[in-house]
Structures are given as C-alpha cells and as structure tokens.
Amino acid sequence: MAIAATEPTSVRAFGPAAALSCRECGERYDLTPRFACEFCFGPLEVAYDFGAVTRADIESGPANIWRYRHLLPVPENVAELPNMNPGLTPLVKADRLAAELGLASLHIKDDSGNPTHSFKDRVVAIAVEAARNFGFTTLSCSSTGNLAGAVGAAAARAGFQSCVFIPAGLEEAKVVMAAVYGGRVVAIDGNYDDVNRFCSELIGDPAGEGWGFVNVNLRPYYGEGSKTLAYEIAEQLGWRLPEQIVIPIASGSQLTKIDKGFQELIKLGLVEDRPYKVFGAQATGCSPVAQAWDKGLDVIQPVKPDTIAKSLAIGNPADGPYVLDIARRTGGSVEHVGDDEVVEAISLLARTEGIFAETAGGVTTGVLRKLVREGRLDPGAETVVLNTGDGLKTLNAVSAGVTATVKPSLKAFAEAGLA
Amino acid sequence: MAIAATEPTSVRAFGPAAALSCRECGERYDLTPRFACEFCFGPLEVAYDFGAVTRADIESGPANIWRYRHLLPVPENVAELPNMNPGLTPLVKADRLAAELGLASLHIKDDSGNPTHSFKDRVVAIAVEAARNFGFTTLSCSSTGNLAGAVGAAAARAGFQSCVFIPAGLEEAKVVMAAVYGGRVVAIDGNYDDVNRFCSELIGDPAGEGWGFVNVNLRPYYGEGSKTLAYEIAEQLGWRLPEQIVIPIASGSQLTKIDKGFQELIKLGLVEDRPYKVFGAQATGCSPVAQAWDKGLDVIQPVKPDTIAKSLAIGNPADGPYVLDIARRTGGSVEHVGDDEVVEAISLLARTEGIFAETAGGVTTGVLRKLVREGRLDPGAETVVLNTGDGLKTLNAVSAGVTATVKPSLKAFAEAGLA
Numbered sequence: 001m002a003i004a005a006t007e008p009t010s011v012r013a014f015g016p017a018a019a020l021s022c023r024e025c026g027e028r029y030d031l032t033p034r035f036a037c038e039f040c041f042g043p044l045e046v047a048y049d050f051g052a053v054t055r056a057d058i059e060s061g062p063a064n065i066w067r068y069r070h071l072l073p074v075p076e077n078v079a080e081l082p083n084m085n086p087g088l089t090p091l092v093k094a095d096r097l098a099a100e101l102g103l104a105s106l107h108i109k110d111d112s113g114n115p116t117h118s119f120k121d122r123v124v125a126i127a128v129e130a131a132r133n134f135g136f137t138t139l140s141c142s143s144t145g146n147l148a149g150a151v152g153a154a155a156a157r158a159g160f161q162s163c164v165f166i167p168a169g170l171e172e173a174k175v176v177m178a179a180v181y182g183g184r185v186v187a188i189d190g191n192y193d194d195v196n197r198f199c200s201e202l203i204g205d206p207a208g209e210g211w212g213f214v215n216v217n218l219r220p221y222y223g224e225g226s227k228t229l230a231y232e233i234a235e236q237l238g239w240r241l242p243e244q245i246v247i248p249i250a251s252g253s254q255l256t257k258i259d260k261g262f263q264e265l266i267k268l269g270l271v272e273d274r275p276y277k278v279f280g281a282q283a284t285g286c287s288p289v290a291q292a293w294d295k296g297l298d299v300i301q302p303v304k305p306d307t308i309a310k311s312l313a314i315g316n317p318a319d320g321p322y323v324l325d326i327a328r329r330t331g332g333s334v335e336h337v338g339d340d341e342v343v344e345a346i347s348l349l350a351r352t353e354g355i356f357a358e359t360a361g362g363v364t365t366g367v368l369r370k371l372v373r374e375g376r377l378d379p380g381a382e383t384v385v386l387n388t389g390d391g392l393k394t395l396n397a398v399s400a401g402v403t404a405t406v407k408p409s410l411k412a413f414a415e416a417g418l419a
Numbered sequence: 420m421a422i423a424a425t426e427p428t429s430v431r432a433f434g435p436a437a438a439l440s441c442r443e444c445g446e447r448y449d450l451t452p453r454f455a456c457e458f459c460f461g462p463l464e465v466a467y468d469f470g471a472v473t474r475a476d477i478e479s480g481p482a483n484i485w486r487y488r489h490l491l492p493v494p495e496n497v498a499e500l501p502n503m504n505p506g507l508t509p510l511v512k513a514d515r516l517a518a519e520l521g522l523a524s525l526h527i528k529d530d531s532g533n534p535t536h537s538f539k540d541r542v543v544a545i546a547v548e549a550a551r552n553f554g555f556t557t558l559s560c561s562s563t564g565n566l567a568g569a570v571g572a573a574a575a576r577a578g579f580q581s582c583v584f585i586p587a588g589l590e591e592a593k594v595v596m597a598a599v600y601g602g603r604v605v606a607i608d609g610n611y612d613d614v615n616r617f618c619s620e621l622i623g624d625p626a627g628e629g630w631g632f633v634n635v636n637l638r639p640y641y642g643e644g645s646k647t648l649a650y651e652i653a654e655q656l657g658w659r660l661p662e663q664i665v666i667p668i669a670s671g672s673q674l675t676k677i678d679k680g681f682q683e684l685i686k687l688g689l690v691e692d693r694p695y696k697v698f699g700a701q702a703t704g705c706s707p708v709a710q711a712w713d714k715g716l717d718v719i720q721p722v723k724p725d726t727i728a729k730s731l732a733i734g735n736p737a738d739g740p741y742v743l744d745i746a747r748r749t750g751g752s753v754e755h756v757g758d759d760e761v762v763e764a765i766s767l768l769a770r771t772e773g774i775f776a777e778t779a780g781g782v783t784t785g786v787l788r789k790l791v792r793e794g795r796l797d798p799g800a801e802t803v804v805l806n807t808g809d810g811l812k813t814l815n816a817v818s819a820g821v822t823a824t825v826k827p828s829l830k831a832f833a834e835a836g837l838a
C-alpha cells in the first residue's frame with residue numbers, strides 16, 4: 001500500500017501506537033525511550049490510533065498475548081519474533097472457593113502459567129519489542145524478584161545481554177531463576193525502593209548506555225503488557241467485563257492498566273459498557289495505598305516494607321494516586337491483610353481450587369475473603385481475583401510437608417494410623 | 420436421539436473409548452478400573468471407536484487438552500467439569516539453541532507451563548475423569564514427585580480426597596507442592612520402585628477401598644493423557660509430524676503413548692504419514708532401557724537409581740520393552756547422559772532459550788546434544804525435544820546465584836567491576 005510505504009519505520013514497528021502522552025498534562029512525545037513529561041514530570045503512557053478491531057480478529061490470533069497485537073505497541077509480525085509469548089493463562093471457574101466464601105460466581109485469573117510463572121512475562125514481552133526497536137543491547141530492571149526472572153528469560157530468548165537489580169535477601173527460588181539464564185544479577189544492599197533509585201541514576205550514567213530498563217526508560221511500553229490481563233479476562237468470560245475484580249498493588253501500574261484495558265474494550269465496542277468495581281489489595285506490612293484510602297487522602301505516604309509478600313513490597317508506589325482514583329471512580333476500595341491472613345489464604349486457594357499461589361495471590365485471596373466477610377463485596381456479582389505469581393517461588397511462606405514417613409508395608413501404614 | 424438413549428451410561432462417560440484391550444494378547448475388557456490382563460498379565464490400554472475427527476473440530480475446541488476430547492476416554496462435556504485443564508503448552512521455536520548445536524529446525528515442547536508445571540497434569544486430568552466415572556472418592560498415586568503435586572492439585576479442584584506416596588528424600592519443592600493442597604502425603608522409606616510395590620499391595624487391601632491410584636488401577640486411562648503431547652506437537656507444527664523427537668524415559672509410558680498418538684493422527688488422516696524417529700533419553704544413573712538398547716536386549720534389567728534426575732528415577736520401568744520396540748521400529752535409539760551433562764544442558768537451554776527446565780529437561784537436552792555431536796541425529800531434519808518439568812522444582816541441581824552484592828551507588832557499582 002502506498003500509505004504504508006510513507007510511514008516511518010519507527011511508527012510501524014510499534015503497530016497501532018501513535019505517541020507517548022503525559023498522563024497529567026496530555027503533552028505528546030514521539031515513541032522514544034522516555035518515561036516522564038519534560039514539563040510536568042507526569043508519567044508517560046502509550047497513546048494509540050486504533051483501527052477497527054473485531055472479536056474475530058482476536059479469536060483467530062495465537063494462543064498468547066499476541067492475539068491482542070492490534071491493541072499493543074508492537075509490530076504486526078510480533079508473533080514471529082523471538083519472545084517468551086506469554087498469556088492466555090487460565091481463567092479458573094472457582095466454584096469450590098466460591099461455595100466456601102458464599103459467592104455466586106468467582107473466577108481466578110491464574111497467571112502462574114506464564115513462562116516464568118508470573119504476570120511479569122506479559123509486561124516484559126512488550127518491553128522486549130520496544131528494546132528491539134530502539135536498538136538496545138542489554139535488558140535491565142529493578143525487581144522485587146519475579147521481574148528479574150522474566151527479564152533474564154526474555155533476554156536469553158531474544159538474544160539480549162541482561163543485568164538485573166534486586167534487593168538483597170530475596171527468596172532463593174527467585175534469585176536462582178533470575179540467574180539461571182546466564183545474565184548478571186546484582187543484589188543491592190537495600191530495599192526495592194533503593195534498587196529503583198539506583199537504576200534511575202544508572203540510566204543517566206555512561207555505564208547504563210544502550211541499556212533498556214524495562215520498568216524505567218521503557219516503562220510506558222512495559223506497562224501496556226498489563227492490559228492483556230483485562231483483555232483475556234473479558235474474552236474468557238465470553239466478551240463480558242466482570243462486575244468486581246480484586247487486583248494486587250505493588251507499584252499500582254497493573255491495576256491502572258487493567259482499568260485502561262477495560263475502557264479500551266468498551267470504546268472499541270468489544271464488550272458492553274457496564275459498571276465494574278475495582279478493588280486493590282496490599283499486605284498490611286506494605287500498604288501505603290490502602291492507608292491513604294483509609295484516611296481519604298489523595299497522596300501516598302511512603303512506607304518501609306515489612307511483609308512476606310515481597311513481590312508487592314514497594315514502599316513508594318508510583319501509580320498509587322491513580323489507583324485511588326480508579327477505586328473511587330468504580331465504587332471499589334483498597335484493602336490490606338496481614339501476613340497470617342496471606343498464609344491462610346494461600347492454603348485456602350490451594351485446598352479449594354488446586355492453585356498454589358505465591359504470597360501476592362495470598363494477598364488478593366485474603367482481601368477477597370475480608371471483603372466478603374465485611375459485606376463490602378456483592379456476593380451475587382460476577383467476581384474475578386488475580387493470582388499473579390507462583391507458590392514455588394515463595395516456598396517458605398507455607399509450612400506444608402509430609403504427613404508421615406513409613407516403611408513400605410501395609411503393617412507400617414496401618415500402625416502409623418494412615419489406613 | 421434414540422440410539423444415544425440405548426447406550427449404557429458408562430460407555431458415554433468415556434466418550435470414544437470402547438474397551439480396554441491387552442497390549443500383549445489383545446483380550447478385551449469392559450471399561451473398568453483394571454490394569455493387567457487376566458490371561459497373560461500384559462498391560463491393558465484403551466481401545467477406541469473413533470468417529471470422523473477433523474482438524475476444524477479440534478481447532479474450535481478449548482485452549483487445553485480437551486480440544487482432543489474426541490480422541491480421549493472422556494465425556495463430550497469434559498470441559499465443563501472441574502479439572503485442571505492442562506495442555507496446549509508452548510512449542511518453542513528454539514533458533515538460538517539450534518544455531519549453537521548446528522541444527523536446521525528445533526522446537527522445545529515446554530510442558531512446564533501446565534498448572535503444576537509438569538506434563539503429569541495431562542495424565543492426571545484423564546485419570547480424574549475415570550475416577551469420577553468409577554465413583555472413587557480418594558485419588559492416590561506412587562510418585563517420584565511431579566505426579567504427587569499434580570494429583571494433589573487435581574483432587575482439590577475436583578473435590579476428591581487425596582493420599583499420595585513418594586520416596587523419602589525428594590526435593591523440598593516437590594514435597595511442599597504435593598502437600599499444599601491439603602491432601603495426605605506419605606513418604607515411603609525406600610526408592611520409587613518400593614513405593615510402587617507398596618501401592619500395588621494397598622489396592623488389594625481394605626485400606627485402599629474406594630481409592631483411584633492414577634498410575635496403578637487407573638493406569639490405562641491415565642496413560643492416554645500423554646497422547647495429547649503428540650497431538651499438540653503435530654497441531655503446533657501446522658498438522659505435521661516432526662522427523663525426530665527426543666523423549667525422556669521414566670516408566671517409558673509417555674514415549675509409547677506419544678508414538679500411539681502419532682499413529683492415531685496418521686490413521687485419522689489428520690497428518691501425512693511420513694517417517695519419524697523416536698529417541699529415548701535417560702540419566703546414566705538410572706538407565707536400564709538405554710543399557711538394554713546398548714546390549715541389544717529385549718528385556719530390561721532393573722537397576723537401583725542414583726541420579727539427580729529424580730523424576731526419571733524408575734529402576735524397573737514397566738514400558739521399557741515397548742520403548743525398545745518403538746526406537747527400533749522408527750530408526751531412533753535410547754541414550755543416556757551423566758548428571759554433569761544434565762546440569763550443563765539445563766544451563767544451555769536456559770541461556771539460549773530462556774527455558775528453566777528441571778533435571779528431566781536437562782536429560783533430554785543433554786541427549787539431544789550428545790546425539791548431534793556423535794552424528795546420530797540428522798541436523799537437517801525437523802526435531803522436537805521435550806521439557807516435561809520445571810527448574811523451580813529442582814533448584815539444587817543448578818548453582819546459579821547473584822553476580823555481586825553492592826551498595827546502592829554508582830561508585831559501588833563501578834568498584835565492583837560491574838560498570
């Protein structure tokens with residue numbers, strides 16, 4: 001087509017994405033590796049010129065996030081490029097958990113089925129395409145653990161170098177998973193917020209040249225990956241928005257992008273425009289957004305995290321204020337549960353649905369239970385809860401073990417009281 | 420329909436399955452919970468009356484193994500029943516590993532994306548439907564670890580009690596994953612073969628009444644789950660059989676069922692009938708089938724397992740002789756690699772493709788590399804290698820860790836030689 005030939009390569013490389021735009025003041029920028037507005041320092045996000053997108057277009061696509069490529073900042077041929085191809089994880093009809101909690105309709109969106117077993121594969125997959133377009137040679141990130149594994153794996157698959165930054169003292173499984181792909185893993189003597197600050201400095205330093213930090217200078221692209229959770233939930237419900245959804249809050253980006261995804265589906269006419277309530281979930285030991293919610297504030301007071309839910313342990317969540325807006329706008333709320341409730345909820349979810357969640361899934365399931373108990377969730381409304389990670393990465397949070405050890409005989413079995 | 424109404428319920432509950440038939444003497448039995456021929460003690464397998472099955476029938480099904488329900492002993496409405504719904508895991512185009520090994524076309528079938536992160540979810544899903552049909556109330560198994568987790572999860576999801584048996588001394592992650600779903604986990608003081616013998620005794624004992632042992636009295640149904648690997652590989656290659664495939668051997672059942680699946684696809688006209696070579700892979704420390712192959716024997720000499728590849732540590736593999744037959748018939752072979760090569764291969768796969776395999780995936784990748792190096796695999800032929808499990812369950816096999824721990828400053832980063 002004549003029109004296509006006149007488009008600059010950089011635009012077509014980002015598919016339907018048209019520009020970066022400031023979430024605060026609306027200022028627009030070219031699609032470049034930048035993340036903050038030069039005028040008001042607001043966060044930048046991807047703005048699109050969507051053409052017509054039909055359910056059939058999507059349903060005929062691959063069984064991963066690239067079925068939504070016409071709604072993402074990626075090229076048309078993205079499915080042919082080396083990438084981890086995450087997504088289309090199960091939306092589990094959780095009838096046994098629903099019965100135990102007294103809910104009419106409950107689904108778990110179980111993102112532990114992604115390649116490195118957390119939702120982070122979604123956001124990294126988009127960042128990888130941006131890094132490729134910008135000619136970066138090293139992939140990097142600040143991470144509470146899951147992201148480091150996702151970046152390490154994606155870099156290996158796509159042929160990038162990698163160097164990821166984590167706080168010292170993370171779970172062993174997360175450290176090994178970050179390192180096994182052969183990239184560098186640097187532990188920072190501090191918490192996640194220290195790691196994040198360090199990465200921001202490194203971007204301005206010659207040592208960081210040619211590096212794509214997926215959640216810093218590639219953040220506008222990266223964040224779009226979370227929209228695919230919204231798309232999948234709606235498609236898997238039969239092209240319908242849930243009436244209530246419980247989402248974990250770390251930086252808050254995931255929650256805001258799921259809301260963005262739902263809004264896009266409505267605007268494109270892919271789902272009916274009906275109300276949905278968004279509930280944010282934090283662990284009490286790192287609950288700055290829930291605390292602001294409780295106090296009716298618009299600003300977030302940073303905290304020092306102290307919780308077993310390390311993947312949510314961001315004391316100064318960048319998107320916290322937007323989370324508060326969305327919870328207010330939709331009639332939801334932001335809640336927190338203590339570590340004991342997190343552990344209980346992990347067991348509850350495992351026992352009723354056969355899903356072994358990491359601590360973040362214990363936080364959302366725990367908040368779900370709390371909301372039901374306190375009568376703040378409509379038990380008759382269609383509800384979705386996110387499990388964003390895998391219990392194998394937070395083994396120490398649960399104390400499950402063998403019931404008994406016996407010799408291989410029926411007599412020993414009976415004597416142990418097991419028969 | 421009048422015809423449907425006259426069919427006995429038990430037949431329709433098993434979909435296209437018509438009977439059990441003895442692999443040795445062909446004797447047929449009703450679809451009941453039995454596993455050995457009364458006449459010749461040969462293993463029983465499911466025999467079918469397939470109707471016409473088209474690619475379109477399959478492609479319009481759900482994104483899990485139930486898309487192949489017309490080829491499995493499950494009811495037509497199986498996708499609506501509570502089950503883990505495994506399958507349709509990625510077939511990864513492994514161009515970087517192929518380049519490193521000098522292969523023209525290589526794919527990894529990565530089954531770590533299943534709900535409990537091993538291929539065992541496939542076989543258990545079929546056994547669950549059989550257990551439901553037979554009215555069992557407890558799900559059980561003898562397991563090297565992965566199966567215990569798959570049974571625990573599936574029992575929780577489907578509302579069965581569970582009691583699983585494992586050898587003492589398994590990897591922590593496998594023990595926790597077996598136990599977290601709330602069922603009983605009994606460690607047997609012995610190796611897998613001791614566990615297996617114990618379970619066979621328990622079936623005949625009142626203590627085992629009402630128990631469905633997925634890999635003992637439900638074994639004929641259970642085994643059929645492995646056929647879905649064959650179906651998926653063919654469908655994901657664009658309805659084509661691979662020319663070479665490398666499959667791990669524990670009991671040997673998986674390899675024989677993948678061959679059965681390929682043969683069914685040919686007979687149903689769903690793929691072209693072209694030759695394929697099947698290569699079996701074992702760890703040297705438990706390689707009774709490879710040893711029989713090397714010696715040109717038809718019988719398997721049991722061994723005492725001593726390898727880090729615990730999920731393949733079956734010293735007396737029931738389907739060993741059938742594996743030998745298939746390797747001979749197809750022009751493949753049965754190979755083994757030592758534990759050092761297994762560890763190297765885990766790193767190789769992680770570094771080139773971003774796939775973190777458990778030790779069993781190290782065995783298949785290691786055998787692939789060995790076959791290429793020794794000129795016994797055609798480097799120009801389309802090759803598929805299976806990764807049947809997840810590195811998070813065998814963390815101790817790899818020694819990956821942080822590159823360095825530094826304070827959060829550019830100076831500290833530079834001084835550590837990282838800049």
